[in-house]
Amino acid sequence: MESLSPAALQSILDDIAAAMAQRSDRGQPASYIPELGRVSPQHFGIALCLPGGQTLLAGEATTRFSIQSISKVFTLAIALGRLGDDLWQRVGREPSGAAFNSIVSLEHDQGIPRNPFINAGAIAVTDAILEGLQPRDVLAELLRFLRVAAGDEDIHIDKTVAASERAHAHRNTALAEFMAAHGNLRNPAALTIGTYCHQCAVEMTCVQLARAGRFLAGLPAAPRLVSPARVRRINALMLTCGHYDASGDFAYRVGLPGKSGVGGGILAIAPGRASIAVWSPGLDAQGNSRLGAEAMEHLARATGWSVFG
Numbered sequence: 171m172e173s174l175s176p177a178a179l180q181s182i183l184d185d186i187a188a189a190m191a192q193r194s195d196r197g198q199p200a201s202y203i204p205e206l207g208r209v210s211p212q213h214f215g216i217a218l219c220l221p222g223g224q225t226l227l228a229g230e231a232t233t234r235f236s237i238q239s240i241s242k243v244f245t246l247a248i249a250l251g252r253l254g255d256d257l258w259q260r261v262g263r264e265p266s267g268a269a270f271n272s273i274v275s276l277e278h279d280q281g282i283p284r285n286p287f288i289n290a291g292a293i294a295v296t297d298a299i300l301e302g303l304q305p306r307d308v309l310a311e312l313l314r315f316l317r318v319a320a321g322d323e324d325i326h327i328d329k330t331v332a333a334s335e336r337a338h339a340h341r342n343t344a345l346a347e348f349m350a351a352h353g354n355l356r357n358p359a360a361l362t363i364g365t366y367c368h369q370c371a372v373e374m375t376c377v378q379l380a381r382a383g384r385f386l387a388g389l390p391a392a393p394r395l396v397s398p399a400r401v402r403r404i405n406a407l408m409l410t411c412g413h414y415d416a417s418g419d420f421a422y423r424v425g426l427p428g429k430s431g432v433g434g435g436i437l438a439i440a441p442g443r444a445s446i447a448v449w450s451p452g453l454d455a456q457g458n459s460r461l462g463a464e465a466m467e468h469l470a471r472a473t474g475w476s477v478f479g
């Protein structure tokens with residue numbers, strides 16, 4: 171299992187794409203962001219970056235999609251770089267066991283979100299990196315980070331998706347205002363939420379996303395954006411919190427740190443071995459890509475890459 175050749179891995183990816191093309195139970199695209207609701211659930215793509223520098227792909231791996239909450243991994247990396255451990259005064263490191271947009275635990279925990287990957291936590295992270303800056307500066311920094319991480323300048327924000335989410339951001343605004351009521355917001359809620367909606371509207375392909383995740387997998391070709399100690403911690407949070415109230419299920423089925431988004435993307439990290447991105451827009455009841463999680467499960471089984479041995 172240790173040394174699957176790129177050719178053997180390519181045939182696994184081809185098998186996965188062929189199996190997923192047959193599936194009829196694909197889930198529904200997120201409709202609470204109208205622009206995402208228009209995307210067909212028929213799409214499927216997967217890409218994988220290896221330590222030798224190869225990128226393997228199958229299906230629609232060069233089609234752009236909305237990365238949505240996968241952006242939270244990158245804003246967390248930026249925030250930890252900027253604030254260090256002070257960030258943990260504003261956001262916790264525990265799985266929430268609740269939906270990604272839940273407000274329940276926020277009241278219980280006096281305005282300190284459980285972790286940086288649920289919406290409330292990601293909004294607090296964005297608010298932290300926005301302090302003293304303008305939204306355009308933060309978004310430019312995020313795009314810069316992603317472009318360096320992926321080694322690809324052609325990464326942008328889909329303004330139509332951002333506007334579509336912004337026009338329906340009542341729940342996220344409520345989360346921000348609730349944190350403000352507890353003194354855990356530094357900027358006007360509208361400014362932080364506007365920035366957050368734009369960060370979620372970054373569009374990337376599976377190839378770009380897998381390449382952007384190489385630094386988390388510690389691949390030799392990856393740019394050194396974050397220290398190994400911090401990478402370990404980001405991976406720990408992805409494993410425990412990256413799929414919201416399905417994080418335990420993803421760890422059980424796949425056994426890799428992963429982060430999902432309601433655009434249907436998942437970024438998963440096999441430390442030292444691969445950075446993997448998959449996209450299929452149909453979601454399950456927890457808001458995670460249904461076929462994306464299945465594809466990751468298939469891949470982990472076929473490669474033996476689970477971090478649990």
Ligand SMILES: NC(=O)CC[C@H](N)C(=O)O
Nearest residue numbers: 238239270289370431432
């Ligand atoms: N799980 C997600 O991808 C959620 C992100 C989305 N932009 C939201 O805030 O609702």
